[in-house]
Amino acid sequence: MQSNGARGPVRLILAAAAVVSLAASLTACSDDSSPSDAASQAASAASAASRAASAASRAASAATQAGDSLASATAEAGRKFDEFKNGADAKDEVKTDGSANADSDGRATVKVTASNPTSSARSYVVQVDFRDTGGNLLDTTVVTVDDVAANGSKDATARSNRGLTGDVDATVARAVRH
CATH class of the missing domain: 2.60.40 (Immunoglobulin-like)
Structure with missing residues (x-):
């Protein structure tokens, strides 16, 4: 099960992949572009998607670390209160x-x-x-x-x-x- 913090980056990666696929198919069908222009545009779109995926991965990692820190702090607070039974x-x-x-x-x-x-x-x-x-x-x-x-x-x-x-x-x- 994914946490809410991880869904956004995963959706961003999927959206970036869809953009790359769409850009490649559109440039391949265009009469105005030479094959080398289409390849260049597709490579540029792929590079942008790669950067977006990398940023999404870093964001997901930071969200996971923050969640882990909060869970640890909450558990520690519970332990300290457990020491005071009366x-x-x-x-x-x-x-x-x-x-x-x-x-x-x-x-x-x-x-x-x-x-x-x-x-x-x-x-x-x-x-x-x-x-x-x-x-x-x-x-x-x-x-x-x-x-x-x-x-x-x-x-x-x-x-x-x-x-x-x-x-x-x-x-x-x-x-x-x-």
Whole structure:
């Protein structure tokens, strides 16, 4: 089964092959072109199709790598949350600034603030999702905010696992207090 990310490049390759075939048949039937002109035009069309197929292949490879990175990050987030069996749901106690900024490595960063409403110090494990403006999940990461004072708050920085481009929003997907 192909992923949605791979269908576009495959369709592009098939379309390029159809263009080459059509161009070759049209130039072969034309009365205005000599056989050498027809061969030259067909070779040019084949070269363009080859470049398109190569670009499509690179795009498909990049999409696969991005999907693999996201799957790995999501699995890692799940493992970190599995470590806290007796934690309390604290999603309402944690906020982000919303819009992520790029650091010097091109990775998205966002400030995370945990507000502890209890009467003793607590630590938080927070999953932050990075999404594009269309709501598509680009990356996810987990940040720990340790030793938040009783009835106090503390900041931490969540950083994406890889470089992200464009406008990126960051939201708290889940949070646990322990």
